[in-house]
Amino acid sequence: MGFDAIEVITVKRDRGELSAAQIDWVIDAYTRGEVADEQMSALLMAILLNGMNRREIADWTQAMIRSGERMDWSALDRPTADKHSTGGVGDKITLPLAPLVAACGAYVPQLSGRGLGHTGGTLDKLESIPGWRASLSNDEMLAVIRSAGAVVCAAGAGLAPADKKLYALRDVTGTVESIPLIASSIMSKKIAEGTGSLVLDVKAGSGAFMKNVDDARELARTMVELGTDAGVRTVALLTAMDRPLGLKVGNALExxxxxxxxxxGGPADVVELTVRLAREMLEAAAVPGARDPEQALKDGSAMDAWRRMIGAQGGDPDAPLPKAAESAVVTAPASGTLVTLDALKVGVAAWRLGAGRARKEDPVSAGAGVVLHAKPGDEVRAGAPLMTLYADEAGRFDRALQALEGAYEIGDQDGADLLPLVIDRLTA
Incomplete structure (x- = not known):
């Protein structure tokens, strides 16, 4: 059935409910170029202002999935589990998590993306390993997962092409912040990946896309509903991003x-979240006889899976990682307790040092970034290093230091007033 774009726009403009047929038509027609950018822009703004109900969001998501291919892992002899994070500062969890879950008994097919702005991209981080390849064919993905248990790579152009086109339009029309559109964008790609179970890590705090916990919880709930409605076992953890995760921010550093x-080893918060997400993934995938993630970290089997995964994608796990040519130390201006450390400001500093990009086509510096010498709650001494900045050119330090103005507070409190690392857990 054909519709008229103006008819579809006015339904949502007037706070009406779009039918499944209207949604199918407008997504397909826009993907084919029959609906113009300005018409879809008007519809996206109407959705941002007036929202969508659960059925509409599910239909919108399914229409985007149908715009491309859907991957199939049924040939594998073990359950599959995937994880998605909404991103943050120092959020390198995918890197240790994928091989850890593989070492414990599940297959992990993970399609990841690149960073934009202050949030780092998993592919940019892994590309700092000499020889490692992000782009794999479907046959290569299957070969890597069979040999290593996990694969982390770029999504192909055939996966939810409607989302790619819509995302670019949202970026230039002020409609990025709509929870129905964010949730359907993420979940259309994740469901199209064909994984049997999915664990979501939805961040809240200054360094996250969702700054407050209530908005993050609504996004998490919406995505859990979308996964459940599509037949994918889905659970979400709400986690803290009011301070950086771990001590290192930047591609090779992470x-x-x-x-x-x-x-x-590693920082306690990174270990805690990695293990917690691994347990959630193994439970969601219902892996028979799954190993304990903590044991897999201790006995070296997770490291073995990492080396196999990196090697299978052309990387050399023993090669030295790139180092930045220049460094600068930020010292504590006073003695006391580090009360706050703003994740967003640290992320922007790393971006300005060269670790991130302003546009999708910009290159990134593998060695640039920030190393923290203290986290909120730690005691610091006046004049002692608080963080070290790394860049390929010394001229980048001034703007990075400007980003760090007001980024931290040193006081006499016993402990910082922080969000718990894991704030909440949401299921269907």
Whole structure:
């Protein structure tokens, strides 16, 4: 059945409910170029202002999935589990998590993306490993997952092409912040990946896309409903991003910290969240006889899976990681307790140092970033290093230091007033 774009726009403009047929038509027609950008822009703004109900969001998501291919892992002899994070500062969890879950008994097919702005991209981090390849064919993905248990790579152009086109339009029309549109964008790609179960890590705090916990909880709930309605076992953790995760922010720096975790060390918050998400993934996938993630970190089997995964994608797990040519130290201006450390400001500093990009086509520096020497709640001494900045050119330090103005507070409190690392857990 054909519709008229203006008819569909006015339904949502007037706070009406779009039918499944209207949604199917407008997504398909826009993907084919029959509906113009200005018409879809008007519809997106109407959705941002007036919202969508659960049925509409589910239909919108399914229409985007049908715009492209859907992957199939039924040939594998173990359950599949995937994880998606809404992103943050120092959020390198995918790197140790994928091989850890593989070492515990599930297959992990993970399609990841690149960073934009202050949030780092998993593919940018892994590309700092010499030789590692992000782009794989479907046959190559299957071969890697069979040999290593996990694969982390770029999504192909055939996966939810409607979402790619809509995302670019939302970016330039002020309609990014709509929860129905964010949820359907994320979940159309994740459901199209064909995984049997999905664990969502939805961040809340200054360094996250969702700054407050209530908005993050609504996004998490919406995505859990979408996954459940599509027949994918889905659970979400609401986690803190009011301070950076771990101690290292930047591409090669975060690979370095991930390897520390796989070697049985690493910062306590990164280890805690990695293990918690691994347990959620194994439970959601109902892996028979699953191993304990903590044990897999201790006995080296997670590290073995990492080395297989990196090697299977052309990377050399033993090669030295890139280092930035220049460094600058930020010292504590006073003694006391580090009360706050703003994740967003640290993320923007790392971006300005070269670790991130302003446009999708911009290159990133593998060695640039920030290493923290203290986290909120730690005692610091006046004049002692608070963080070290790394860049390929010394001229980048001034703007990074400007971003860090007001980023931290040192006081005499016993402890910082922080969000708990895991705030909530949501299921259908």
């Amino acid at each position: 690979v370095e910290e991930s390897v520390e975790v796989l070697a049985g």
